[in-house]
Amino acid sequence: MGNIFSISLSLDPIITRCSDCATGQASYICNLEDNLHALQAEVAGLKELRSDLMRRVRIAEDEQQHKRLNQVEGWLSRAETLINDADQLIVQSPQHVENLCMGGCCSTHPRSSIKFGKQIAKKLQEVKDRKENGDFSGVASKPPLPSATERPSEPTVGLESNFNKVWSCLQKEQVGIIGIYGLGGVGKTSLLSQINNKFHDTTHDYHVIWAVASQDRPIERVQDQIAKRIGLSNEGWKSIEEKAEDIFQVLCKKKFALLLDDIWEWFDLTRAGVPLPTQKNGSKVIFTTRGLDVCCQMQPNRDNNIRVECLPPGEAFKLFEEKVGSETLRMHPDICKLAETVVEECAGLPLALITIGRAMASKKTPREWEYAIEALRQSPASAFPRVGQEMYPKLKFSYDCLPDERFRSCFLYCSLYPEDDPIIKDELVDCWIGEGLLDEHTILSNAKNQGHFIIGSLIDSCLLEEGQYNDRVKMHDVIRDLALWIAGESEKEKFFVKSGVQLKEQPKAKKWEEVTRMSLMENQIENLTEILECPNLQTLFLGSNDLKVIMDDFFNFMPMLRVLDLSHNKKLEELPVGIAKLVSLEHLNLSWIGIKKLPVELKALAKLKYLNLEWTEDLEMIPQQLISSFSKLQVLKMEGCGYGCLLVLEEMEHLKYLNVLTLTFRSASEFEKASRFNKFFSCAIEQVSLLHFRDSRSLNIMALAKLQCLCGLSLWSCMDLEEVKIERNIIEGAGCFHSLRFVRVVLCNHLRDVSWVTFAPHLVVLEILECQGLEEIVSEEKLGEVAELKGNLNLFSKLKLLSLHNLPKLKTVYHHALPFPQLKEVSIMLCPMLKKLALNSNSAKGQRPVIKGAEGWWKDVEWEDESSRIAFLPSFKPCIV
Structure with missing residues (x-):
């Protein structure tokens, strides 16, 4: 029994194998080896097909910038999976082949071999099918263009407010073109990149196009970038016009936002093929540039031109x-x-x-x-x-783009002034004229206009900064360094600038003979006792030092000197007679120095056109016929001069080129006598001071009101003066105080008001200081006397600065609130009774002024209503009195 049982067990696998062979699945075992060879061959073919297809895809993607078709992507993905599965089966195949017996028709592990044979047969068919489906006529197509392409950018500092301004402007339907301008290196491109990336990160319906202009062929360069962005091929284009036509046909069907970086001059959008943005098409153009002038040429609305300022x-x-x-x-x-x-x-x-x-x-x-x-x-x-x-080469592009050498020389000239110092525009232009930097003009006002035009252009180019009250400019510290660097690299412009560096002695230099301009302003130099041999020197600034002595021979070797500034040296009591050696001198500034007399040797300065003697309070003697000997004199400034103007007024009648005159009168009688010299009063006087009047309680300013060029008027220590009359015959005439920009009233203790200033329609600065009896600025009663004109007065419509200091009885500025559309600063000190400021919520609709004063005074200010108080609350800046 035991032997029979063991035999039956040993026959079971054979019976099973024979049973499997008999069931029809034997083919999976019998065909296993053939199918494996076939699978290997088919997989190799699939791999070759996949490789060829991938090569076509990469060419389309990399070279043609196309995107692979979804069906191609799907085929490649499934083929990849299939190849991996098949390779894995092939790797497993040797052990299953070893199990085959009886010539490959049976297996020692039939169930496993059948299962594996089925997998091989199935995978073989899948590979064949995948190969048959891998014939593609096209593998890729042009991708749909993204609405915006993200630009790389670093984290920015301090651009948030500018970004908000631009983005807010973009939301306004009526705004189509926005300009972003500012100094080179101030962050304009970074700001534009932020705008671009905001488009990228938000949902919108704009097609955003980034393009960078260039100084060389800007239209063609921008066209190429637009064409690439909107998917146009540039093949076959022969001209700007052909490109423009194709670009226009695409863009006119889109709502686009063109971000145009770094334009240097007016960019002709139409010629480039860019449809002009309108409220109907909703498109936008945002550009960056260095100059306000370019912004205004692109679109004149200044509210849509946003300046990027330097960081606080x-x-x-x-x-x-x-x-x-x-x-x-x-x-x-x-x-x-x-x-x-x-x-x-x-x-x-x-x-x-x-x-x-x-x-x-x-x-x-x-x-x-x-x-x-x-x-x-x-x-x-x-x-x-x-x-x-x-850094400097990037900034220098703005300098290189100035219109001509005249503009460049005028720009470089500004670097002579000390760092951070405001430069008075008129004084700067006077120096330019003295140096011969401007065109020759027979009329001085034309030369001045040209100078101010150049200043405006330098401001628009962001190479100069506008001062707070428009009469001064400032040079940014880095731009000043740039100018000195340019001058140092120049062959013809050699500067020696040591201004504001605390020099106590006359400096040394290696090559004085090369220097064309020298500035030693704002130092503590006391003595000039060494001769400077400067044969090419044209401008010498020695102002604001502690000069006591200038040796007689100091000027001996400066034959080309045209501009000499010795101003603000109060310790300088005597001019060297050697100043007569400056035979080329045209501009001489002696203001605010301590001299007691002018040397007669000055008659040798035959070319002198500008002489400034303002606030030479110790000047007691001017030699007879000295002033009249300056036959080419165009500018004579004597405001605050200690030598009485009446003594030289007759000599002035011989100065046929005199265009600018400033004077001081010390009595009403002197003022009345001088007013008879109609020639000067009507044509030349720009500035008048009425100083130390003691002989009049009432002043008729009829003569002053009619002066065509009077821009500044000061009343100093007129202790007896009680009234400045407003007469009908003054205000009825056209152009009453038409040019008056600046008024200062100081130590006039009996004046109760200054109502007459309301008839200066272009008044910019009003300063009233230490007038003990002043009760109101503008008297409604006095204006009521000319009631028919009162309604037409636009009171203080141009005023930018109002300073009221030490006015113990002052109660009101004006009975009613005024709009003050251009007011920038109000300074109130020691005016305890002044509770109302003539400001209300309507006054706050324009720019809000800074209001300076003591905190205790500010708390007691009375407002028309709560909204007015809230509106001006942020304006207050406390000051210690």
């Missing part, structure tokens, strides 16, 4: 810290404080902060930082090579 101190330091690294700032306790000084020298210009910040990142000791500060104040490019290599 806090944000400037934050940007600097990002570039220099907080670790460096913590290396020594003194470094952080020194870094604040470095940031100040960069004056908020992001390009400077970034460039200098990176240069200082490796400086770990206070001494290195102290040296850097001194270098930044003297010659930044010498200590920081990257400044000369990287």
Whole structure:
């Protein structure tokens, strides 16, 4: 029994195998080897097909910038999976082949072999089917264009408010073109990139196009970038016009936003093929440029032109810290404080902060930082090579784009003035005229107009900054450094500038003979006792020093000198007779110096056109016929001069070219006598001071009201003066005080009002100081006397600065609130009874002025209503009296 049982067990696998072979699944075993060979061959073919297809796809994607078809992507994905599965089966196949027996028709493990044979047969068919479906005539197509393409950008500092302005402007249907302008390196491109990426991150219906203009062939370059962005091929284009036509046909069917970076002149959108944005098509053009003039040429609405300003101190330091690294700032306790000084020298210009910040990142000791500060104040490019290599060339593009050499020379001239000092426009233009930088004009006013036009162009180019009250300009610290760098690199412009650097002695230089302009302003130099041989020197600024002595021979070797400024040297009591050697001199500024007499030798200055003697209060003697000897004199300034103007007034009648005259009168009788010289009163007088009047309680300013060029009027210490009359025959005439811009009233203790100033329609600055009896600025009663005109007066419509100091009885500015559309600053000090400011909520609809005063006074100000109080609450800036 045992033997029989064992035999039956040993026969079971054979019986099973025979049973399987008999059931029709034997083919999976019998065909296994053939199917494996076939699968290997078919997989190799599929791999070749996949490789060929991928090559076609990559060419389409990389070279043609197309996107692969979804069906191709699906086929490749499924083919990849199929190949991986088949390869895995092939790897497993040897062990299953080893199980075959009886010539491959049976298996020692039949169930496993049948299962594996089925998998091989199925995979073989799948591979064959995949190969048959892999014949594609096209593998890719042009992708749909994204609405916006994200641009790489670093985190920005301080652009949030500008971004909000631009984005808010974009939301206005009536706004089609927006200009972004500002100094080179101030962050205009970064701001435009933020706008682009905002489009990318938000849902909108614009097709956003980024294009960068260039100074060379800007239209063609922009056209190429637009064409690429909207999917146009540039093949076959022969001209700008052909490109423009194709671009127009596409864009006129789209709502687009064209972001146009870095244009240098008016860009002709129409010629480029860009449809002009309208409220109907809803499209937008946002561009960046360095000049306001370009903005206004692109679209005249100034509200849609947004200036990017330099960073305020806090944000400037934050940007600097990002570039220099907080670790460096913590290396020594003194470094952080020194870094604040470095940031100040960069004056908020992001390009400077970034460039200098990176240069200082490796400086770990206070001494290195102290040296850097001194270098930044003297010659930044010498200590920081990257400044000369990287920053200045970028900024210099604005200089290069100025219209001609005259504009460039005028720009460079501004660097002679001390850092951070406001420059009076008229004084600057006078120096330009003296140097011969402007065209020759027979009429001085034409030359002045040209000078102011150039100043305006430099402001529009962001190379100068407008002063607060429009009479001054300022040069940004970095732009001043740029100008000095350009002058230092120039062959013909050689500057020696040591202004505002605390010099106590006359400086030294290696090559005085090369110097064309020299500025030693705002130092503490007391004596000039060494001769300077400067044969090419044309301008010499020595103002605001402590000069006591100028040796007689100091000017002996300056034959080309045309402009000499000795102003604001109160200790200088005597001019050297050697000044007569300056035979080319045209401009001589002696204002605010302590001289007691003018040397007769000045008669040798035959070319003199400009003589400024203002506030030479100690001047007691001017030689007879000296003034009349200056036969070419065009400008004579004597306001505040100690020598009485009546003594030289007759001589002035011989000055046939005199165009500008400033005078001081010390009595009403002197004023009345002078008014008989009609020639000067009608044509030349620009500034008048009435000083120390003691002989009159009432002043008739009829003569002054009719002066065509009077721009400034001051009343100083007129202690007996009670009234300045407003007479009908003054105000009925056309052009009453038409040119008057500045009025100052000081120590006129019996004046009760200054109502007459309301008849100066273009008044910009009104200062009233220490008038103990003044009760109101404008008397409604006095205006009521001319009731028919009262309703037509646009009171203070141009006023920008109102200063009221030490007026103990002042109660009102005006009985009613006024709009003050251009008011920028109100300064109220020691006016305890002044409770109403003639301001209400309507006055706040324009720009809101800064209101300076004591906190105690501000708390007691009475307002027309609560909304007016709330409107001006942010305007207050407390001051210590």
